[in-house]
Amino acid sequence: MAILETKDLTIKFGGHTAVDNVSFTVPEKEFKSIIGPNGAGKTTLFNLLSGQLKPTGGDVYLKGRNVTKLSPAKRARLGIGRSFQITNVFPNLTVLENVRLAVQSKRGIRYIMHRNKSSFREIMDEAHRLIGLVMLTKKTDFLAVNLAHGEKRKLEIAMLLALDTEILLLDEPTAGMSLEEVPAILDVIRKIKEQESKTIVLIEHKMDMIMDLSDSIMVLFNGRLLADDHPKEIMKNEQVQSAYLGGLYDEHTA
């Protein structure tokens, strides 16, 4: 069953159509990547999925339910979690404290009202598990403010996982990272894919990063869906090669 689906999703900014009649489905537990050159509409599409933007036309469905008119908070409660929604990283708290608070906020008032030793232990165990999953164990007691850029992204991912949504929208998790930091974050994403049984939709600018991780790849170009297929087919697709790979080649040689 499709856990996430769009039909003819469109948004116009003035005369410019940033997302143009995009229809796609994401089956449950699939790892789908969205690629495309600068300005293709990837982030705008994410904003439409998470509810930050309302479309000019078309619809978004979550588990068959039309959520087009719902707020980001309501969509999050229904199962869509987005990495950049994590605005509550406290710089002067440790990694453990930040993740613990995220786990606690998900469990909500129930746990606070019935606070007891076993629920606190459970929350701490989950926080430690998530810190391990994103490979930050050695930094457990570091203040968030003292983490390297790549480590901060890992912390954000741990806090996103704490919300325990079925769908994770990851917007360029490697953005702004030094080359040495990239393999570690890809390892984290691979581990999440293997261990967490989530549906993952990931935006990536650099196609080579996500070829082996993705079950399917969507290519956006000028707001349009150029292709949506298995990675191998995407590589062979001539339209994609000329539109997207050509652009990348230019970028590397510029």
Ligand SMILES: Nc1ncnc2c1ncn2[C@@H]1O[C@H](COP(=O)(O)OP(=O)(O)OP(=O)(O)O)[C@@H](O)[C@H]1O
């Ligand atoms: N709020 C807005 N108002 C006007 N135009 C916008 C707005 N948001 C995005 N756009 C335009 O929509 C187009 C798509 O932008 P978007 O950021 O979604 O692209 P992208 O594929 O995410 O690019 P990048 O890889 O650079 O992040 C661009 O031309 C951009 O200038």
